Amino acid sequence: MILAVASGKGGTGKTTVSVNLARTIGSGVQLLDCDVEEPNAHLFLRGRQTGNEVVSIPIPEVDESLCDACGECGRFCRYHAIVSFGSSPLVFPELCHGCGGCALVCPRGAIREAGRRVGVVETQEVDGITLVLGRLDIGVAMAPPLIRAVKSRMKNNGTTVILDAPPGTSCPVIATLRGSDFVLLVTEPTPFGLHDLQLAVDMVRELTIPFGVVVNRMGIGDDRVHRFCREQGIPILLELPDDRRIAEAYSRGELVVDALPEYHSHFATLLWNIKEIRNGGGRAS
């Protein structure tokens, strides 16, 4: 099962849920930190690095001796990353999405693709957990190609895969969620949490992926998240209390299930709830 952990709002506890779920499942689980602009699952799961690979996207390189300035490349590129004004085309590498279309449409074969580095993918082994994380280079605006590179390291061996998504509802999140079997939306019971949860619900419905909600920091705020979920028929699969000891463990970079073993059953129940829904428990939205 590929399980994505997402949220609208940042700071709701996606990484906390992801790393503690990974520890609860234990040996064989794969955790992919797809928040490549600010990966931090490795701060909680500190292991031995087993891989470190540079990721590049293809950008066009024009052979001026072959180019006859026909402009086909520029007419094709919807991102305006290549353009010709009656001379050899100009390339804007930071606008290029690396689709390779310009090289395909060039009638003179004047365009070849050269790599532009966007970041690295690291692999770590932590007590039987495989952690894969992407680190986007400073100044690179496009996260999805690196997220896809992180996801390409996924081993399809029947074990559970957890995808820790970036916050929000835009391209990097979509790139993370696509292909997953179930999405956990982590929120907090505040007006801010509710507002961004509603956006995230619209997103996963658009993607037609079954989902459920985790409410973190129960005890603060109000009951509007619960009312919303009830009205919409969205299952709440886990509630984590606003427990000062959780915050203390977090601040030391410790896993909740390690520092406070009584929470192990919370995460085990969460997994059980997801399996129930996937097995036709009938509550998935």
Added chain:
Amino acid sequence: MKVAFTTSGQNLEAPMDARFGRAAGFLIYDTDSDTFEPVDNRQSVNTAQGAGIQATEAIVRHGANCLVTGHCGPNAFRALSAAGIRIYTTQAETVAEALEAFRAGALASIKSADVEGHWS
């Protein structure tokens, strides 16, 4: 010579738009015949990225040799320079005022981008 002015309007009394890539449109003024043609730039306004590059393609298609606008970012500057278009900046309120300043030689052409990308 054809001069492109960035504006949201259809005539010389229209207000100048300080943006280039995401200006609502252009008036392409022909100084030889003293006629002008409005050009829509909605396609660039709505594009996800590369508005300045697409706007450059639009004014090149309409034969502009010069551009008079408020500001110009780095990608637009590179594209306009490659297309051989001279760029003049002005604070003029209307196209007519900008045209008068341009004709009087009161506008200086810029030699580099004067703002960051996505400045407005």
